Amino acid sequence: xxxxxxxxxxxxDDAALPADAPTIAASxxxxxxxxxxxxxYLPAPLERGEHAYAAAAYELHGWWYEREFEFDTVPExxxxxxxxxxxxxxxSVFLNGVFLGRAENMLIAHExxxxxxxxxxxxxxxxxxxxxxxxxxxxxxxxxxYAMTSNWESLAVRKAPHMYGWDIxxxxxxxxxxxxxxxxxxxxxxxxxxxYWRTLRVDPAAPSAELAVDYQLLGEAPATWGPYxxxxxxxxxxxxxxxxARSVQPLRAGHGRQRLWLSEAALWWxxxxxxxxxxxxxxxxxxxxxxxxxxxxxxxxxxxxxLRRTEVTDAEGSGEFLFVVNGEPxxxxxxxxxxxxxxxxxxxxxxxxxxGRLAAVGANMVRCWGGNLYEEDAFFDGCDxxxxxxxxxxxxxxASYPDDAASLAVYAAEAAAVVKRLRxxxxxxxWAGNNEIDQLFFGGWGGDRSxxxxxxxxxxxxxxxxxxxxxxxxxxxxxxxxxPALVATGDARRAPEDHLWGPRDDFKGAYYTTSPAHFVSxxxxxxxxxxxxxxxxxxxxxxWPPHDNPQWLxxxxxxxxxxxxxxxxxxxxxxxxxxxxxxxxxxLDDFILASQISQAxxxxxxxxxxxxGKWRRTGMLWWNLRDGWPVLSDAVIDYYDRPKxxxxxxxxxQANLLICCGEPDDTGEQTxxxxxxxxxxxAGTLTIDDLATGARLLTTDFDAPANAxxxxxxxPASTTATVWHLRWETGDLTATNHYLAGPRPFDLATVAAWxxxxxxxxxxxxRG
Numbered sequence: 001x002x003x004x005x006x007x008x009x010x011x012x013d014d015a016a017l018p019a020d021a022p023t024i025a026a027s028x029x030x031x032x033x034x035x036x037x038x039x040x041y042l043p044a045p046l047e048r049g050e051h052a053y054a055a056a057a058y059e060l061h062g063w064w065y066e067r068e069f070e071f072d073t074v075p076e077x078x079x080x081x082x083x084x085x086x087x088x089x090x091x092s093v094f095l096n097g098v099f100l101g102r103a104e105n106m107l108i109a110h111e112x113x114x115x116x117x118x119x120x121x122x123x124x125x126x127x128x129x130x131x132x133x134x135x136x137x138x139x140x141x142x143x144x145x146y147a148m149t150s151n152w153e154s155l156a157v158r159k160a161p162h163m164y165g166w167d168i169x170x171x172x173x174x175x176x177x178x179x180x181x182x183x184x185x186x187x188x189x190x191x192x193x194x195x196y197w198r199t200l201r202v203d204p205a206a207p208s209a210e211l212a213v214d215y216q217l218l219g220e221a222p223a224t225w226g227p228y229x230x231x232x233x234x235x236x237x238x239x240x241x242x243x244x245a246r247s248v249q250p251l252r253a254g255h256g257r258q259r260l261w262l263s264e265a266a267l268w269w270x271x272x273x274x275x276x277x278x279x280x281x282x283x284x285x286x287x288x289x290x291x292x293x294x295x296x297x298x299x300x301x302x303x304x305x306x307l308r309r310t311e312v313t314d315a316e317g318s319g320e321f322l323f324v325v326n327g328e329p330x331x332x333x334x335x336x337x338x339x340x341x342x343x344x345x346x347x348x349x350x351x352x353x354x355x356g357r358l359a360a361v362g363a364n365m366v367r368c369w370g371g372n373l374y375e376e377d378a379f380f381d382g383c384d385x386x387x388x389x390x391x392x393x394x395x396x397x398x399a400s401y402p403d404d405a406a407s408l409a410v411y412a413a414e415a416a417a418v419v420k421r422l423r424x425x426x427x428x429x430x431w432a433g434n435n436e437i438d439q440l441f442f443g444g445w446g447g448d449r450s451x452x453x454x455x456x457x458x459x460x461x462x463x464x465x466x467x468x469x470x471x472x473x474x475x476x477x478x479x480x481x482x483x484p485a486l487v488a489t490g491d492a493r494r495a496p497e498d499h500l501w502g503p504r505d506d507f508k509g510a511y512y513t514t515s516p517a518h519f520v521s522x523x524x525x526x527x528x529x530x531x532x533x534x535x536x537x538x539x540x541x542x543x544w545p546p547h548d549n550p551q552w553l554x555x556x557x558x559x560x561x562x563x564x565x566x567x568x569x570x571x572x573x574x575x576x577x578x579x580x581x582x583x584x585x586x587x588l589d590d591f592i593l594a595s596q597i598s599q600a601x602x603x604x605x606x607x608x609x610x611x612x613g614k615w616r617r618t619g620m621l622w623w624n625l626r627d628g629w630p631v632l633s634d635a636v637i638d639y640y641d642r643p644k645x646x647x648x649x650x651x652x653x654q655a656n657l658l659i660c661c662g663e664p665d666d667t668g669e670q671t672x673x674x675x676x677x678x679x680x681x682x683a684g685t686l687t688i689d690d691l692a693t694g695a696r697l698l699t700t701d702f703d704a705p706a707n708a709x710x711x712x713x714x715x716p717a718s719t720t721a722t723v724w725h726l727r728w729e730t731g732d733l734t735a736t737n738h739y740l741a742g743p744r745p746f747d748l749a750t751v752a753a754w755x756x757x758x759x760x761x762x763x764x765x766x767r768g
Contacts, residue, residue, distance in 0.1 A: 001026035001035055002064040006131050009138070010062070012092050013099040015126060017064050029086070031176040031343040032063055046343075047630045047639070049539050049551045052170040053561055059133040063175050067125045071118060071183070078185045080118045082125075083111045085376075086179025086344070089159050090130040096123055105158040105410065106178075107373050107395055108417040114183070129175045132157045139402070146400040146446035150559035154399070156407070158414060160373040161397045162339055162628075165559025167566045169342050169629050178345040179376070191219030191254075193296040195283050197424045198472040199304050200259070202267055202326050209265040209302035211235065211245075215283050217254040217294065225251060228288030233258045235279040237266060238299060244279065251285060268301025268426045269387060270325055270364040272333075272656045273679055276387030277301065278426065299384060301426025307474040311483035313496040313516050321496040321519040322618045323365070323389070323429065328707065331611065331677050332619025333654045334363035334388070336522060338635075339372050339628035347376070353641050354626050355382040361636075361647065362654030364677075365389040367521055367621045370435030370479075371397035374418050383427035390427045391521070391621070393479065394418070394462055396434035400441070403456050411457055415465040423470040431466050431475045433458030436499065438478035442492060452482050479521050497521055500606075504572060506579050507602035508663070513609075518616070523606050524623035524634030526573045527599030527644045528592045530768025536640060537630035544588040546570050555631045569632055576602070582745030592766050594748050597755070600646040601740055603636070607653045608660040611675040614709040622650075645755075645765040652737055657682050657704060659728050661739040664717035672712045672726075674704035681706045684730035688715070691754045692722035702728070718742040723754035 004018035024039040026032075033055050037044040042058075043051040074080050082093065088106035092099065098117035103110040136153030145155050150165035153173070165171030186192075194216040202209040213233050217225065229251035234243050245260040266277035278299045285294040306324040313319025323330045335358070340350040358366060366383065368375060370393030383390050394415060401407070422428055434457070439445070441452035453459055458477040466475045477483070480495045493515070499522035502511040507525060528534075534543060542551035547570070550561070556569040574584045577594040580601065585591040603622055610620040626637040636647040652658070656678040662671040676682055681704060688698040702712050718724075721742035728735055738758040740751065756762045 001032065002066070003032070003058070003061050005060055006062040006134055007060075009090075009130050009135060010128070012102045014092070015094045015097060015099065015128070018062070026065055027345070028065070028067075028177045028181060029179050029345040031088075031174045031178055031345045032058070033172060033174055033343060034345070048537060049542065050554045050561065052172060053554065055172055056560060059173050060131050062131060063129040065127040065129070065177060069123055069125065070121065071123055073120045074115065074118055074185065077187055077189065079113060079115045079188050081111050081184045081186060082114045082181065083109065083184050084177065084179070084181045085109045086177070087127070087181075088129070088174060088176050088178050088344075089132050089157060090135055092128045092130075094126040094128070105414055106160065107158055108414050127177065132159055132175065133173050141402060144400055145402060146440065148398060149563055149565055151399060155401055158395075158410060160339065160344070160371070160395060161399065162342070162371040165557070165563070166371060167557060167569070168338060168624075168627070168631060168633050168635075170554075170557055170631075171559035172342045174343055176345060178343075189219070191217045191225070191285065191294045193283055193285065193294045194218060194420065195296040195298070195424070196469070197281055197298070197300045199302050202265065202302060202304050204267060204326050204328075206263070207265045207267055209262045209267060211260045211262065211300070211302060212257060213260070213281070213283060214257045215255065215296070217251075217285065219294075225254065229293070230286050231256065231258070232284045232286070233260060233282065235260060235262070235281045235300065238278040238280055262302060265302045267326055268303040270330060270389050271359065271387035272362070272364055272677055273325070273328070273387070276385060276426070278384060281424075298424045299381075299426075300424055301384065303426055305389065305429045305473070307430055307476070309476075310496055311481070311485035312489060312494045313518060314494060315514075315516045317516070317518070317616045319496040319518060320618075322615075325389070328679060329615065330364065330619075331614050331707075332365040332389070332519065332621065333607075333677065334365035334367070334619075334621045335361070336367045336369050336621055336624040337372070337375075338369050338624050338626070340626070342629045344373060348378070350626075350641075351376075351378055351382070355379070355386065357637055357643070357647070358388060358625060359386045361625070361650050362656075363388055365391060365429065365619070365621060366625075367391040367393070367479075369393055369397070369624075370395055370432070374422070377421070380422060380425040380427060384425055388427055389429040390425070391430045391432060392422065392428060393432045393435050396437060396457065398436050398440060400437070400446070401457060408456060408461050412461050412465055415462055416469055419465055419469045423473065428473065431462070431470070431473060432479045433462045433475070433477045435479055438480060438482040439492070439499075442482045442487065451487055452478060453484050453487065499523070504576070507605050512606065519619045520606070520610065521621045522623045523620065525599045525602035526569065526576055526595065526632065526634055527636065527646055528573065528595035528632065529630070529638040529640075529644070530642045530766060531589065531592055532768030533630065533638045533640045533642050534588070534592070552632070557629075557631045573632065580744060580746055581748050585748075589766065590748060593752055593762070596645040596765055597748075597751060599634070599636070599644060600649045603646050604649050604653060607650065608658070611653075611658060611677075612660065612662055612673045612709050614675065640768075642768045643765065645760060645762060648761050648765065652735065655735060657728075657730065657733065657735065658737065659686055659702070659712070659726050660737055661715070661724065661726070661741075668717050669714040670717050671714050672698070673709055674702055674712050675709040676704035676706060679706050682730045682733075684728050684733070686712070686726065686728040689725045689727075690718070690722050691725050691757050692720065697724065721746050721750070723751070723758060725758045
């Protein structure tokens with residue numbers, strides 16, 4: 001890897017290496033920052049303290065990757081293709097001095113025909129990656145464009161938005177070949193298949209389902225197809241040998257559609273509702289002699305997903321935002337998925353643990369946030385298997401992007417590539433145009449308010465791509481979405497689906513309790529990482545106190561040392577602690593404990609309130625599962641994969657059956673609720689104990705109807721501070737919950753002891 005400063009962007013076909021430039025070892029997949037740190041050019045580890053700031057010195061550099069390899073003769077019948085699954089970002093590719101092509105989008109794969117340049121024996125591959133920051137600065141941006149302070153250089157470059165700095169991740173405008181690259185031989189005369197599977201209808205009672213598959217045959221010699229060629233489609237239960245359904249038709253054109261009826265269908269159900277059954281699906285093209293000429297194989301699920309929504313709602317709940325799966329209304333329980341790592345070549349090493357945590361926390365839905373890249377197939381495979389529905393934002397977030405014809409064409413090509421790659425996954429429930437850009441337009445983040453419905457990206461390009469290439473799946477223009485009817489009201493709070501951030505004050509305050517939203521797709525509360533994680537991310541002399549501490553500010557997260565827009569996070573954490581405990585801790589361990597309890601209690605209140613309000617309320621995706629860098633954030637698992645107390649609480653809250661307590665009413669009574677998200681009823685025995693006094697407050701039998709939230713009984717509100725410990729048994733299930741009762745403020749050590757007595761991993765969460 002050779003690197004040198006760039007003062008201009010070279011011509012795309014310029015293969016010259018810079019003179020007298022340093023050269024270091026490079027990893028592929030990799031990121032240049034990791035290579036620089038390994039070679040001593042950047043401080044290591046990059047995750048520690050203010051080290052990430054140092055990467056800014058290389059933002060205006062170019063990078064030249066070189067690799068020599070041996071290759072045998074390419075058969076005359078084959079073409080050789082270089083396939084880059086992830087090239088970040090402005091890359092020119094050369095083989096043996098021959099310019100193969102240019103990549104200018106890190107978010108999609110790129111391939112280049114290397115047939116003419118590849119030769120027997122030794123070959124030399126060169127990939128030049130230009131400075132994305134330099135390209136961003138050189139872009140001609142009209143006044144309609146807007147970005148956050150450190151993000152302006154991102155607007156004209158198709159990279160993951162978070163890389164330019166966010167309140168959850170550092171500014172690391174990386175470069176590199178961050179996903180695998182391979183040389184692939186393809187028979188020139190053989191066609192290739194492009195395939196789209198969908199479920200037309202299901203009957204869970206039978207159970208049965210009808211699938212449809214559209215296929216498109218692509219190749220260099222369409223005149224050779226037919227007239228005796230055939231197309232076979234079949235599906236087989238994953239892990240079984242017997243074909244469940246099969247259809248064979250003559251090939252009359254390069255495209256067509258076949259339908260399959262599954263009379264004894266194994267349906268794909270979201271987590272908590274049954275098996276997430278998958279089928280191995282095949283489309284096979286044979287010539288007149290029965291020789292297979294093309295085939296496509298993938299896994300599919302027999303399921304239908306519908307989003308029923310209105311543009312506005314009100315306090316009476318006249319609107320709607322509801323997912324329906326296989327004809328059953330679904331209360332969405334889940335979280336937001338943000339980058340696994342600020343340096344994406346390391347994503348695969350985090351993915352297995354993160355997927356396991358996602359399943360363990362009881363999520364039936366996850367939202368892939370629009371400030372990220374598009375996750376690899378392994379993520380969607382994991383969600384297919386776990387029964388976790390995926391809401392996928394397109395990679396546009398918190399900015400007004402260029403909308404000239406050339407830019408729109410780039411977005412259309414990107415979206416088409418992403419949709420075609422992901423559309424066959426059973427888990428994929430929804431496409432969303434962007435993150436919070438409707439809010440930006442309508443709220444006038446840049447000073448100018450405008451109608452988001454005039455946006456040609458979210459209202460034109462993206463829905464058209466989805467309509468053409470994935471017509472069976474829902475599309476939401478923005479999250480939250482401000483359609484014409486809402487804009488006409490002038491009141492953003494009337495959105496049926498909302499992000500509830502607001503003042504981030506008392507989590508039981510009016511901002512949260514008066515929201516008319518049916519569905520919340522972002523809501524969170526800060527929680528400090530464990531001591532072991534803080535010791536890993538800070539130098540010892542910066543571990544405590546946090547005030548005016550440059551390393552804490554770096555983790556708050558400052559994009560650079562001179563940008564302070566996120567400094568509010570540290571005093572906000574103290575403010576949130578004071579909601580429950582009415583003081584600022586002076587010792588680090590007390591701060592960690594108080595912050596984690598505050599976060600856990602806030603998320604507990606949010607989730608329980610929404611579940612008790614079912615079906616007036618229809619889902620909550622809290623922010624967020626895991627950090628992609630060591631930072632101070634709302635995540636419930638930190639970058640080092642240490643769960644905070646909130647994670648353990650959420651594992652209880654997102655079980656199918658939850659019993660919880662509402663807030664005291666005007667008469668001083670609190671209602672006890674059974675929230676059952678299962679499709680079958682539950683019955684059992686409930687006890688509630690007062691952990692302060694040891695008194696048993698309640699023993700009762702209960703019935704919890706299927707897919708409903710039901711009031712069970714009432715209890716008088718406690719006049720003194722305590723924790724109520726709820727335990728219930730339903731025959732094959734024993735579960736528990738707690739309620740922090742009584743007047744504030746609470747004593748920190750006493751609450752911690754009560755929560756530990758209620759079975760929560762308090763000490764483990766704080767110490768790590």
